[in-house]
Amino acid sequence: MKKCWKIPPEGSAAFVACMEDVLSEYQLAYDPTRPLICMDESSKQLIDEVKIPIPAAPGKPLRYDDEYIRQGVANIFMFVEPLAGWRHVAVTKQRTRKDWALQIKNLLEIHHPHAVKIKLVMDNLNTHNITSLYETFSPAEARRLAERLEIHYTPKHGSWLNMAEIEFSALQSQCLNRRIPSHVALENEISDWQSKRNNRQSKIDWQFKTEDARIKLKKLYPNI
Numbered sequence: 001m002k003k004c005w006k007i008p009p010e011g012s013a014a015f016v017a018c019m020e021d022v023l024s025e026y027q028l029a030y031d032p033t034r035p036l037i038c039m040d041e042s043s044k045q046l047i048d049e050v051k052i053p054i055p056a057a058p059g060k061p062l063r064y065d066d067e068y069i070r071q072g073v074a075n076i077f078m079f080v081e082p083l084a085g086w087r088h089v090a091v092t093k094q095r096t097r098k099d100w101a102l103q104i105k106n107l108l109e110i111h112h113p114h115a116v117k118i119k120l121v122m123d124n125l126n127t128h129n130i131t132s133l134y135e136t137f138s139p140a141e142a143r144r145l146a147e148r149l150e151i152h153y154t155p156k157h158g159s160w161l162n163m164a165e166i167e168f169s170a171l172q173s174q175c176l177n178r179r180i181p182s183h184v185a186l187e188n189e190i191s192d193w194q195s196k197r198n199n200r201q202s203k204i205d206w207q208f209k210t211e212d213a214r215i216k217l218k219k220l221y222p223n224i
Contacts, residue, residue, distance in 0.1 A: 018155035030083040039122040040164035047179040085201030097132035
């Protein structure tokens with residue numbers, strides 16, 4: 001299968017402006033009153049078995065029948081605080097503005113109630129903005145939540161700048177790389193994975209800095 005690459009445009013001030021904004025946030029020291037949290041979304045096709053898989057044996061991997069039953073698609077929200085080694089993963093049945101808004105409220109009020117402001121790094125998907133809060137909550141509630149957010153968008157074609165993608169890669173290889181039959185089963189599997197990662201306080205050590213970008217990605221900068 002061919003892999004599709006998102007190639008950033010050359011000489012794009014819009015790209016490098018967003019990139020350097022995100023990279024500057026990644027270089028700051030940890031501040032529990034203003035935690036940096038990266039957010040992303042993905043999906044998982046739910047697949048049930050027609051026949052019971054043959055268990056793994058010495059020298060033989062777990063074997064699935066080539067027939068299966070599609071059970072729909074689940075949406076997965078990933079929030080990761082790279083410097084604290086914390087992540088929260090939520091499974092929803094759909095991806096709407098309301099789903100995103102409810103997850104943001106939980107992030108602010110349940111997971112980080114004492115943070116003065118959360119610095120949120122994410123892509124600019126059409127649901128990922130303050131508008132979603134106003135379409136879900138009363139104006140006063142939406143404004144109250146919005147005032148606790150400091151949003152930093154990754155550039156278009158720059159999803160690799162979002163550390164939540166690194167965490168999604170770990171989730172995929174350690175938990176989602178097999179058939180999962182139902183929404184409940186997926187929630188249980190992810191909850192167990194999340195608990196283990198949080199107990200280990202698995203952090204992300206981001207090394208790529210603005211100085212590196214200006215050298216290695218020079219062609220992306222406008223030629224002045």
